[in-house]
Amino acid sequence: MTIAIIGAGMAGAACASQLTQQGQQVRLFDKGRAAGGRMSSKRTELGYLDLGAQYFTARDEGFIAQCQHWLRDGSIAQWQGRLGRLEKGAVIASPDNTLRFIGVPSMQAPVVALLKSAALHTGCQVDRLAFDGKGWQLFSDGISLGVFDQLVLAIPQQQAEPLLREAGVIDTELSAVFTMPALLPCWAVNLELASGPWPYDGIFGNANSPFSWLARQSSKPGRCNGEQWLLHFGAAFSQQHLDADSRDIAGYAIEAVQQLAGQTLAAEMTLCHRWRYAQQNPLYPRYGMLHRPELALGLAGDWLNGGRVENAWLSGVQLAGELVR
Ligand code: FAD
Ligand code: NAI
Incomplete structure (x- = not known):
């Protein structure tokens, strides 16, 4: 069986790694410069x-x-950031016993480790799909990337939908999966x-704060030194300001940080990034993954499984199991 996987984030990488271990021929395509996705x-x-992702936790036995x-091969490390949370306008200590992991030296390291021996094509955006009733042909910029027995889409819902619609395979079952947006945006600002x-090294916002998370980059091994702080705005704020100018967003971030500190702070934006498809819509149903044998098609990704890195991995692994069955 030849299998094409579009998307080399955690879900696509987990699926590829499982399939390769089972002796399947897998090729991955990702539009990014490297694997890792969000x-x-x-x-x-x-x-x-x-x-993007700040850390991840592990609850499932397989993911643990x-x-x-990954801990043994050095691609992740435990992050023991001192945690705080916003309560009644003030930041208070909020320690817990949860184990939290980060990729080292960068967040994409565990995804890269999963794809060590994979046939991965980066910088390759798949922009057209054709299904002939048996297999799939993939195209990028008018050029064929090959014909495959099976197709796995491991990309965000809102990016998968137009590809499948144009290929003419969206039936009632698939239509239901695309009705409600699964992923909501997130503005990220580094100050x-x-x-x-x-x-503290990480501060959780709350339902009343525009930001959801603020973290000190230097608390993580391999990251920047000094007072580099990353702020994530919550879904409501990010949706409301989706098309705002990044300088305005940086201004809101500085305002939020000053309000939190209760003082005027000298702050400058280092980077600002809009994640259009970032965090799980809490109202979106949980499918785990989707396998349609008659369409030689599988869908995996965090968005089908409740968001989070762990759930992306689980979705990819579950789909691989279905494909080889
Ligand atoms: P993705 O990582 O999105 O991978 C999809 C890949 O598909 C991408 O690499 C993309 O380049 C590629 N792609 C898309 N379309 C195409 C195309 N047409 N052709 C080729 N390639 C394509 N999770 C946590 O557990 N903890 C956190 O602290 C956390 N914080 C987060 C903060 C932010 C700002 C964001 C954005 C996410 C965060 N997450 C967090 C969520 C976590 O990052 C995701 O759950 C997980 O990385 C999703 O993996 P995935 O493989 O499903 O999707
Ligand atoms: P987790 O168990 O650390 O956090 C889950 C949630 O529990 C947090 O969002 C927070 O509200 C709360 N929480 C946990 N520990 C806390 C503490 N010590 N004090 C106060 N509140 C605490 O991690 P999990 O379940 O693996 O979730 C991953 C994190 O990634 C979450 O914080 C989630 O919000 C975040 N995320 C952010 C996205 C974005 O786009 N900004 C996208 C996906 C996930």
């Missing part, structure tokens, strides 16, 4: 800055075993502060 640290002259493997006024 697990992404940006390389800057200051060092790596985490703009996978994390132990350089003159000083870090909190004795």
